[in-house]
Amino acid sequence: MMLLHKFKMVILVALLSVVFLSGCTTLPRTGPDTEPAIRQQADLVPEGTVLDVEVYDPIEGFNRGAYRFNYYFDKFLFLPIVATYQFIMPDYAEDRVSSFVDNVYEFNNFTNNLLQLKLKKTGITLSRFVINTTVGVAGLWDPATRWGLHRQKEDFGQTLGHYGVGHGPYIVLPVLGPSNLRDTTGLVTDAVAFAVAGPPAWVDDDTTTLVFTGVAAVDKRKRIPFRYYGSGSPFEYEQIRMLYTKKRELDISN
């Protein structure tokens, strides 16, 4: 497992660095007139300490590029589409779409709860799917939550984490945002499983799947209030990287 991951990582790093950046350094440019700062990390943090904020990020140059790319992608394409969608759709209909999308993706919650042998949560997920698909009219409503059956989110990244796979290098995915090698692997696996054995396979109609994928992407972006460079902190990249890593640890630990 370890070796495989190392191998994958090497390939990924090589690929990404070739494709996106050649010679993009993350160190500041210095000159003959550069003088050290009054306050420096070496004086303030005991030597050898690895801080939470120092997440393993060997492809930081690429990641910062992808982070910037996502800002522009959001600004010029994704968010205008989301805004148009919100303008056209009544709020009530938007909520029905969200419920529907969530219900379809219960497939991944189900498989991953099962893979982690969380039987109670697997049962809850199955019951939710049955209740919401029938009583909730094909998932347009979510009566299950009102009855105390809360969504049990699990993805394959969490499943890998559950079985001891570390997060690996941090990756900012173009369009999709913060991730790491483990979670990217999980994302791909979930997507493949979903397409091959999940609802798209049951429906078996390319157009329907395509439309659903598009609507689901817009619906998901709509529900995430995060805006790139919207925090007002010069350290947003560092903060998001740390929070993402911590949040995933929390997701995996339960």
Place this chain on the structure above:
Amino acid sequence: MRPWLTSIVLFLLLGLPAATLAVDKPYFYPYVNPLEATVMELPPFYQADIPDKVPTKTFKVYPFPEREIPKVFWYEDGLVCSLTYQKKEAPLIFIIAGTGARHNSPKMVNMQKALYQAGYHVISITSPTHMNFIVNASSTMTPGNLREDAKDLYNVMQLAMTKVKDDIKVSRYHLTGYSLGGIQSAFVSMLDEEKKVFDFERVLLINPPVNLYTSVNILDGMLKNIPGGANNFDAWLDNVMKKLAEAEEQMGYFELNGDYIYKAYKRFPPREDFLAALVGVSFRTDSASMIFASDVMKGGGFITPKNVGMSNSTALTPYYVVANRTSFEDYFKQHFVPFFQKSDPSLTEEKMIRMLSLRSIEPYLKSARKMGLLHNEDDIILAPGEIGYLDQLFGARAKIFPTGGHCGNMNHQDVVDFMVDFFAGQEG
């Protein structure tokens, strides 16, 4: 029962409650602990009845159009302000945000809604301590000097008015601000007495510090509640995460929203030291951004090396680490005072500390009938005796609520009512 008796009984039964209703309902705030009051969101039941959405648009001003902005701030382009507008002619209120907050922070948006509902235009201005202001609108790029910040704010207000003057009709001007924005309002108002560009009719200071230096050190000192200090932040955060995981385990689900946090809070009441640490962390996070922005804008030397070129891909992690380990005291002594000493060699730390205080403009505050104060007796940023000082200084112009912490009650119905009445000139 005889008819006349019945009517007397009825009168007593029905008339009595009516009579009590006529008297003001006493102010009630659900959090007695001032730290809770400061940190926790006010439960909806006590919140002021304000509209969900009000007509608001954002715009940018460029106080220094010639200024070259370092590449590391490539995403910074102009100071963003917002205008909440009435269709007809109306008075306009400027609001100055608190430390590290923007024109659209939740407290600002709540005020926009409440004041719009009461019939005002509102222009919301980001705090001079925010990166967006430091980079685009600060002349000294060294926030905290109240007189200098007031000049910058006054300049921004004029540019903002130029920007919106064709869209709205303004009958007269008011000014307000909360926390740091509160004390800044006092200094801006004083500047306005001299320049008379707006000739503010009413000025309301909401939860201002008496002395900025004292209050900031109180907030900064709350980090002491992290056992072992800033270098133990990671362990503390891990512990917080563990607690969250436990809460999730017991509650059966996790959501990152106010409702969930309130429910979790009710079931697992946090300890006092945790709340204090939270306030400290939140403050330090804002001040870290401020210090980095200020240092980089002036060419570095404090927490970043002097004369280096940072690009849009430069890793900022080492500076993040240092900025988060730099207290306000460090900033004040190693960066702030030396900077202002360059233009005024006679300046000392003690002199500067005295300048960062409402006491330094006491005669003006005493005489300015237009100025009012809204505060809480249990505000955590005040040192002992300071609330008494404010009460005495403002006298009948002070409204001091017994509870509410630091700005915790700003969206409480009674507090909003007071604000609205104040600008209408009808406060009790």
